[in-house]
Each structure stands twice: as structure tokens, then as C-alpha cells.
Amino acid sequence: MKWWKILGIVLLFYALVAGLLLPVPKLPILEQSIRNLYYHVPMWFGMLALLIASAIYAGQTLNKKGSKYDMLSSSYAQVAMLYGILGLLTGMVWAKNTWGAYWTNDPKLNSAAIGMLMYAAYFVLRSSIEDDEKKARISAVYNLFCLPVFIVLIFVLPRLTDSLHPGNGGNPGFNSYDLDSRLRLVFYPAVIGWILIGFWIADLQIRVKKLADKKYNN
Amino acid sequence: MKHILVNQIVQHSNQMPDAAGTEKFYVVVTVIAILFVGMVAYLISLDKKIKNLEK
Numbered sequence: 001m002k003w004w005k006i007l008g009i010v011l012l013f014y015a016l017v018a019g020l021l022l023p024v025p026k027l028p029i030l031e032q033s034i035r036n037l038y039y040h041v042p043m044w045f046g047m048l049a050l051l052i053a054s055a056i057y058a059g060q061t062l063n064k065k066g067s068k069y070d071m072l073s074s075s076y077a078q079v080a081m082l083y084g085i086l087g088l089l090t091g092m093v094w095a096k097n098t099w100g101a102y103w104t105n106d107p108k109l110n111s112a113a114i115g116m117l118m119y120a121a122y123f124v125l126r127s128s129i130e131d132d133e134k135k136a137r138i139s140a141v142y143n144l145f146c147l148p149v150f151i152v153l154i155f156v157l158p159r160l161t162d163s164l165h166p167g168n169g170g171n172p173g174f175n176s177y178d179l180d181s182r183l184r185l186v187f188y189p190a191v192i193g194w195i196l197i198g199f200w201i202a203d204l205q206i207r208v209k210k211l212a213d214k215k216y217n218n
Numbered sequence: 219m220k221h222i223l224v225n226q227i228v229q230h231s232n233q234m235p236d237a238a239g240t241e242k243f244y245v246v247v248t249v250i251a252i253l254f255v256g257m258v259a260y261l262i263s264l265d266k267k268i269k270n271l272e273k
Contacts, residue, residue, distance in 0.1 A: 001262070001265065005265070009258050012254070013251070013254060013255075013258075016250055016251065016254050017247060017250075017251055020243075020246070020247045020250070021247060200261065200265075201261070204261070204264055204265060204268060207268045207272065208268060211268070211271055211272065
């Protein structure tokens with residue numbers, strides 16, 4: 001087994017256990033729910049890393065016209081969606097405990113939902129085209145269009161309006177007032193761990209698809 | 219006024235039970251750890267199976 005997979009397992013195990021057991025700063029309203037910082041935020045980091053990888057391979061698909069790159073691009077996008085769903089669910093639980101509702105009419109939350117729907121449309125688009133080459137090219141163009149829009153939706157638009165979400169709408173991000181050294185001890189390993197595990201799941205999916213392709217061509 | 223409100227919030231947060239430190243909490247951590255180990259074991263077995271198929 002490759003070293004980065006082992007590193008991913010070790011870091012994530014540490015983040016899961018230490019994230020629940022190590023002391024956290026006592027913050028009003030957030031209370032113990034601050035521990036969700038180790039799970040909710042790294043999932044979004046992981047999602048973004050996977051979406052960037054997906055967009056890079058989408059670019060390669062257009063440059064080199066290879067279905068191999070299209071397969072890589074779609075696999076990374078699929079795992080990114082899994083992370084996105086997990087990120088939304090952990091965010092909803094956190095919102096219920098701090099804001100009093102699973103979903104509020106907040107620009108950050110709505111933007112995240114729109115971004116996820118955009119990528120859901122990517123998969124609908126892929127499934128609607130039968131010709132493999134055409135599917136690869138059109139979905140690659142759509143993927144390259146999606147990423148910058150997604151980044152604007154998640155990181156730019158919520159900062160321009162009022163928002164409950166930390167780091168948006170004039171609210172300070174966790175980094176500036178409560179991401180102290182105790183949180184950092186778990187937060188950074190958690191980010192790296194979630195990213196590595198995401199790439200591992202995508203790697204498994206890619207290898208299965210390659211085997212299926214090989215079998216189909218024989 | 220603002221000072222009183224801040225004091226109340228701090229008092230309230232001090233009264234809240236600290237989940238970490240109760241015996242039930244360790245049970246939760248153990249269950250989560252077991253679930254994680256199970257998921258990792260599944261990923262490793264999948265990795266090995268795919269490796270064998272690739273050979």
C-alpha cells in the first residue's frame with residue numbers, strides 16, 4: 001500500500017479520536033459543537049481539492065483528447081460530490097445546534113446548495129450523451145465552467161452580503177478569533193487526512209473503471 | 219449592559235455539561251473508532267482485491 005494512503009488513515013484516525021477527546025476553547029453558543037470544525041470544514045477542503053483535480057483532468061481531456069482523462073475527471077467529481085453531501089450534512093447538524101435550524105436562508109448555505117446542484121447537472125449532462133468522445137468534450141467544458149462559478153458562489157458572493165456563517169458577511173472567520181493552537185493541532189491533520197482519503201477513494205474508483213473498460217474491450 | 223450580557227453568556231457556557239469527561243462519551247468515541255476501523259478495513263480489502271484483478 002502506498003505511503004500517502006497510510007498517512008491518510010493515520011491522520012484521519014487521529015483527527016476522529018483527538019477531535020473528540022482533546023480540550024477545546026469554551027466559546028459561547030458554539031460550546032462543544034466547535035469540534036465539528038474538524039469534520040465539516042476539512043470535508044469542504046477535500047471537496048475543493050477533488051474538484052480542482054477534476055477540472056485539471058477536464059483541461060487535459062480537451063488538450064489531449066483522451067477518454068482516460070475524462071474518466072479521471074468524472075471520478076474526482078463523483079468523490080467530491082460525496083464529500084459535498086457529507087459537508088452539507090455536518091453543516092446542517094452544526095447549524096441546528098448553533099443557529100436553531102437545519103437550514104437558514106443564508107447566502108453561504110444557498111450558494112453551497114446551488115454549487116452542488118451545478119455539479120449534479122454535470123452528471124445529468126454526462127448521462128444524457130451516448131457518444132463517449134462527445135460526452136468527454138462537452139462535460140469537460142462544463143466542468144471547467146463550473147469550478148470558477150463554484151468558487152465565486154462559495155467564497156466571494158457570501159462575503160458581499162450579510163451572513164451567519166463564520167468568515168462571511170462581516171463575521172470573523174474561525175482563524176481570526178478562536179482557531180487557537182489547540183484546534184490547529186487537530187484541524188490541519190484533519191484537512192490533510194480527509195483530502196488523502198478522498199483521493200484514495202477516487203483512485204479505487206478509477207482503477208475499477210479501468211478494469212471494467214479492459215474487460216469490455218476484450 | 220453589554221458587559222452583563224457577555225457575563226451571562228460566559229456563565230451559561232460554564233454551566234453547560236462538558237460532554238468530554240463523562241463515561242458515555244468514551245463509549246461514543248469507541249464506537250466511532252470501531253466504525254472508522256471497519257471502513258478503513260473495507261477500503262484496504264477493496265484495494266487488495268483490485269490489485270489482484272489488475273495482476
